[in-house]
Amino acid sequence: xRLSRRDALWLGLGGLTASVVPGxxxxxxxxxxxxxxxxxxxxxxxxxxxxxxxxxENGNTVPVEVDAPGAVAVMxxxxxxxEPAVATFTFGPAAAHQRAATRxxxxxxxxxxxxxxxxxxxxxxxQTNIKVTIGGCGG
Numbered sequence: 001x002r003l004s005r006r007d008a009l010w011l012g013l014g015g016l017t018a019s020v021v022p023g024x025x026x027x028x029x030x031x032x033x034x035x036x037x038x039x040x041x042x043x044x045x046x047x048x049x050x051x052x053x054x055x056x057e058n059g060n061t062v063p064v065e066v067d068a069p070g071a072v073a074v075m076x077x078x079x080x081x082x083e084p085a086v087a088t089f090t091f092g093p094a095a096a097h098q099r100a101a102t103r104x105x106x107x108x109x110x111x112x113x114x115x116x117x118x119x120x121x122x123x124x125x126x127q128t129n130i131k132v133t134i135g136g137c138g139g
Contacts (some may be wrong), residue, residue, distance in 0.1 A: 050064070059108070
């Protein structure tokens with residue numbers, strides 16, 4: 001395939017438009033991400049443990065851990081972030097523990113949601129609210 005100068009200009013203009021126009025690339029909502037992850041199952045509360053601090057002094061590095069025995073995949077969502085999808089962890093049959101721990105960035109005080117897809121197709125849900133303080137002044 002040959003790329004002419006005109007084609008390159010159109011590609012560049014399209015990329016520039018996508019990066020400048022706000023909202024051109026829409027982030028998926030928590031409901032859309034939950035529906036896609038659940039694959040038709042209705043998430044039920046319980047069965048997994050979401051561990052996170054109640055108050056985070058620095059929203060840039062908030063430690064979060066999900067313990068989901070029997071899960072094949074775990075998804076973390078931060079409902080108040082511009083892009084709510086944080087991470088998805090998948091576990092193979094050789095995984096000794098279905099547990100994931102990471103540090104996430106939170107833009108503000110918000111709910112963090114963990115979804116775990118189990119081997120039988122069911123989806124378990126856990127949620128916690130994390131208060132983010134910036135500079136120790138509360139928030």
